[in-house]
Amino acid sequence: MKDTKITRRDFAILAAGGALLSVFPGCALEAGISKTDTQALLRVARLLYPHDDLRDEVYKEALLPLRERAVATDNLAEVLHFGLEELDRVVGGEWSTAPEDVQVDALKRIENGIFFDTVQDDVRTELYLHPETWKLLGYEGSSVEYGGYINRGFDDIDWLTED
Helix, strand or coil, rough: CCCCCCCCHHHHHHHHHHCCCHHHHCHHHCCCHHHHHHHHHHHHHHHHHCCCCHHHHHHHHHHHHHHHHHHHHHHHHHHHHHHHHHHHHHHHHCCCHHCCHHHHHHHHCCCCCCHHHHHHHHHHHHHHHCCHHHHHHCCCCHHHCCCCCHHCCCCCCCCCCCC
């Protein structure tokens, strides 16, 4: 993994730029990815990690860091936009309105590309760090602050049969 150091000056410049963009509604979105692309990315995220019981807001929150990086990095915004255009080309129309099986097939056809890898990695990381996902999956979170799993019911597995 590449170790990228950021100086205090770089941080201050990025923070000031982010604050300036937040003053003008819509500017950050224009600089990064469009609302249409954001909706399509939401659909990609749901297809990659399908959890019917998770609200769209959880997926939107999982996409937020990716969207923020796209605002700060023109190249990433282009990768995301062109990746979604590639999905449209694969289905021969608008990917986001195609039937689910066609959407899944299109994703399989581009799964070796940078767009797929980027979205898959970012969404997986953010989605499975979300407390609402933890609740859905039955994960209680960190137990370090409670003395570890031994003191917190490490053997309370109720979904396995005792044989």
